[in-house]
Amino acid sequence: MLRPADLDALAGWYREHARDLPWRHPDFDAWGTLVSEIMLQQTQVARVRVAIEAWLERWPTPAALADAPTHEVLRQWGTLGYPRRALRLQDAARAIVERHGGVVPRDVDALLALPGIGDYTARAVAVFHFGDRHPVVDTNVRRVVARAVHGQGEQGPAARRDLADVEALLPGDAADAGVLSIALMELGALVCTARAPRCDACPIADACAWRAAGYPAYEGRRAPRQARFAGSDRQARGTVLRALRGLDGPIAEAEAAGLWPDAAQLERALASLAADGLVVREDGSVRLPH
């Protein structure tokens, strides 16, 4: 159980050890916060750190991104991965312009209604930028709570009840609740890590149920393992997009055949990329969307 004294210890630890990240600076506006959170969906902090500045310099407002050519958006996204996020980010920018006058909304339900924004990202913006009181639940928070509160070594697959689970831990004051959320995330990222947790450096080690139980091995359900990447359709998609990003114009489909050894798999990749709106197939060639 986390007592008020433990929450204080956590907050104190955060003040002392928090990384100096661009999106934590006070001059970071709501749009910058939203963009950073989208980029951080399954992409490491170190890589987002490098990419965020140029992105915001180029498109400093939702209106600016809404008006950009989509092929340039995909090029600027570069190798951050999961390029559908770039399309949805532009769609979100357009929705912000149309529905909210170009101003990033503060309301969680309005944020959730934007493409590419789910439970985590919506509340991250509402809490970390606007300072409202909501549970912010990412994989780090789920892991720390699984260990410290529930005595489990791993968090298991994400579930709808995670939100209510963390809500129950939050102090009543919005500012205190926000510090707890960001501190839980930072603790999970730096100390209470998935592999080789550094319990000797943990500010709440004395309160940790997992530690108290002697670090029992995890017996619960796990998320299914990812399919192997090498030779996958995903790799084929990535190869096609990488080639298109490096060119100004289209690639003839006959030429595209040279990008991937398995013709049937390449065709699946092209079809799914087109279905996602990441490429356009016309006149026997493939290109990025305008």
Place this chain on the structure above:
DNA sequence: AAGGCGTGGCT
């Protein structure tokens, strides 16, 4: 609700 979806770093 289980699986698809990039890319790179770490062990």
Place this chain on the structure above:
DNA sequence: TAGCCAAGCCT
């Protein structure tokens, strides 16, 4: 090294 993991979202 092969697999795990990373501030998830969508269907």
